[in-house]
Amino acid sequence: MTPETLLSLLNATPGWAAQAAAADLDDTATLQILSEAAKVAGTTLAPMAARADETGCRVEQGRVRTPEGYGDAFRQMGADGWIASDLGSDLGGMDMPLALHAAASLPMEGAALPFMMLLGSTRAAAHCLAATAPDLAAEWCPKLASGEWAATICISEPDAGSDVGRIRTKAMPAGDGWTVSGTKCWISFGDHDMAERIGHLCLARTGAPEDGTRGLSLFLVADTLDDGTRNGIFVERIEEKLGLHGSPTCVLRFETAEASLIGTPGRGLPALFNMIELMRLQVGVQGAGVAATCATLARDYADDRRQGGRPDAAPVAIASHPDVRRQLWQMEARALIATALVVETAVTLGDAHAGNTEAAALSAFLLPLAKTFGGELGQANADAAIQVLGGAGYTREWPAERHFRDVRITTVYEGTTGMQAQDVLFRRLLKDGPAIRAALLARLDGGSVFPTLLARLDTLVERLSGATPAAQALAADAALRAAWEVVAAGLAERLRAALGQEDALDLWLFGAAARMGVAEASVDWALAVSDR
Template sequence: MILDILNATPGWAAQRDAAGLDEMAVAQIMEEATKLAEEVLKPVGDTADAQHCRVENGRVITPEGYKEAYQTLAENGWILADMDPDFGGMGLPIPLVLAANMPFEGAAQPFLMASGSSRAGSHLLAERAPELAAEWCPKVAEGAWTITICISEPDAGSDVGRIRTKATLNDDGSYAISGTKCWISFGDHDMAARIGHLCLARTGTLEEGTRGLSLFLVPNDEGIFVERIEEKLGLAGSPTCVLRFEGAKGTLIGEPGRGLSQLFTMIELMRLQVGGQGAGLAQECARLARSYAQDRKQGGSPKASPVPIIQHPDVQRQLLALDAQAAIATALMFEASVSVQAGKAGDADMTTYAAFLLPLAKTFCGEGASESASGAIQVLGGAGYTREWPAERYYRDARILTIYEGTTGMQGQDFLIRRVLNDERKGLKLFADRVRASEAGVALRVLERLEALTDQIDGQDMSKVMAAADGYLRAGWCAVSAYLAERLVAQGGDLAEAGRFWLATVEARMGVAEAQVAYGLS
């Protein structure tokens, strides 16, 4: 399914050819990735949920097998697979790396968060601080060092303008970083020798808000202490750290006061990663449910042996819903990642289109993963509610996806205000051109309703616009998902059935989104 959807994504074939790959090479890469997921990552995913992470003598101890699995990931080139070989990467296109990571995420989502932030951080260094990248990226690629994103504080989560962590200039040109940071995934661990924190800290006054923030690379060599790791609903295998910085030595990246804009490269890739996590989990939930339904025997004529529950029409309906969710999430992630890749190659329109898609990818692959985990539990019945099966773990792990890297409310406001209204609807127009060129019936009808909704919102009081943002985000998803579902239908086979299932209700869901907008504007 992954390769079928990838190959049908506009623009992918040209990117594959430009990387010197053909369909056979891509298939071989995916085969190796799937093998690694099954043989190496799935066992540590299972173990980690039982063992958790813990703090001993001020350091985080990860579950059994983590160190070895991380080194295996590095030895196979996956940590920086899409980076230039000069930085230790393999130069693979972003969509292919995303494709390979989907089975990884399904196998061990919490574990993959260490390599995910390390990859995003390495891209940021390569773009913003080449000298630091030359030192750090090869070490990250070989699994010796890792990188975190270090933004939130106890009193400054999404409201980054209230960050208080202070950066003071030292005589040698470095900075002393002091303050407390929280929600830091793999902020400390025992899988690698050194951890670099890409940390937002204040070089200006508190009254300057975000304009007083600068970005630093702060290694954990000294002056950084683990106060605790969070006890969470899920992600037991990912240590979420509270870190205290006491004069830790940091190197300024870029210009003082431009920290948030410097961090954008990393945030973009982290949000793309979250969407990939959701798609990977949705695929795994669909696979698990179908496998169980083929083996579990229940019902049928009392005069005969019980039949596999996959023969029951209602179970078939549930499995089709899971297949559709997985397929549509996968299609969205490839649409977004191909656009990101094209934008990095210099296509300004694709940069705009990617910015339009990313809030949708982050939000609805996350919501889709939660729905898929819940659906898998339903297919498994009572067994799904027990820890004998991983469905309940997927349910707990998936819940974070609509929270970290920007909550759904933030994504809605970003989508409506920044990506549509403030950007003169450029991304929406690019999307509309694609829909109209495809001559897709349902998608065109939903698009026209989205355009009418945009006209209705444009020019309204900002408080009403913000109240309507979540509904508009969902309306945008209805339009984009209908376009992607029409593409699935055109592919035939099981994907076509999944696409038709999705399209059967998308116009009704658009009505709900329109009602949410209307209420917000009232």
């Protein structure tokens, strides 16, 4: 996806113009930022990602060693302002609007998703500290933004993944501070050699086990103390994974590690949500970035690869074959709609952070959609790229198979699809349905498919509102997908009016009613079987 297309997509998003004006950004400046991001993705990140996938990460003498070039690239990204460009300038950022940060990140995520994960957690930690711990933020945020220091999020444990109420890592008062002891798993970049210091934002128990999530507090646990000595944090292993070979996924053991309390005891999860929110948006950007990268890869290959046609003439580009054209249109539609979704979510989140209550309700609805369907569309396009490239796509000579392996995780981490579905149905559609409906109509109503699907979603939600909790839980995934079809149709109609791309977007819109029908049938099934 070209920087010019990204700029047009931003300009087509309601609310962006006001945010750009507030940041003193005109189209020329915005395009310059997007163009530079694309340049970094193509010249620095993509080649490094290919090498990193081959070499992977390893543990040597208890420390993680990352692929060649990672440390230099991370520090350069910080020096150039890419890590936390949307952080306040008083804390080392550039005051860039969240939506522009997301748009600029798209080609980078598509080029080197594993590497970019450290930028995402470091940036999100900086925002969390800025929102909850001003004293710690003053010390840590400039270092995080510059790439001198890095950060992680430490939630999961061997017996407490999504069920965070069962966390057993314990925090104890110690003098003027705290110590943390326990084991955390699935920690992306839990240890590495890319920065001078690593800060772990760690959920630990300060209350009784029976207190559940209300007994959890948030701590900053640095891997080194102020005097430079090692804190009580040890790498037990890094996981062997399907993909993300360039991202070390660590199991960490905390042994009376010195820690600083963030916020209020017992309010760890609400404090951490400042970080989780941005990391879930990043997952959507990851998927959209891969979707766009794979669409470009497939289009370029299909334009160059020559096969078929009349036997008495030169072979033709496979892009001219009808079935290949269909696949390319599908990929282009997925890439455009996924990108529009994360930009829409980022613009709405930006308004919400500025105090707009309507935007806050809508962004809470859009965020799980961006997280889920950014990932699903990225997966679909990575799979489709392999198909368009044929046997070549299945080989390591081309990056399609690497994208396929890397992007698969996006619908698993930062909250599985099932968790996002429950959020959308129980907390959004059943609780705030009328407000969400009004906000969607205000932002997306401009075609014929969207309002038709919105009316069908209204009927579906009305049916579920009177169902048993068991039936609602069974139907949550279907409700998530029905809600997505409504939003996606509105985005597709907006893009068709603003950008053209009639072939690709018409293909998406022609299938929208049928996909909504599948969601409705799944609700029928849930209501039927829940009574058995």
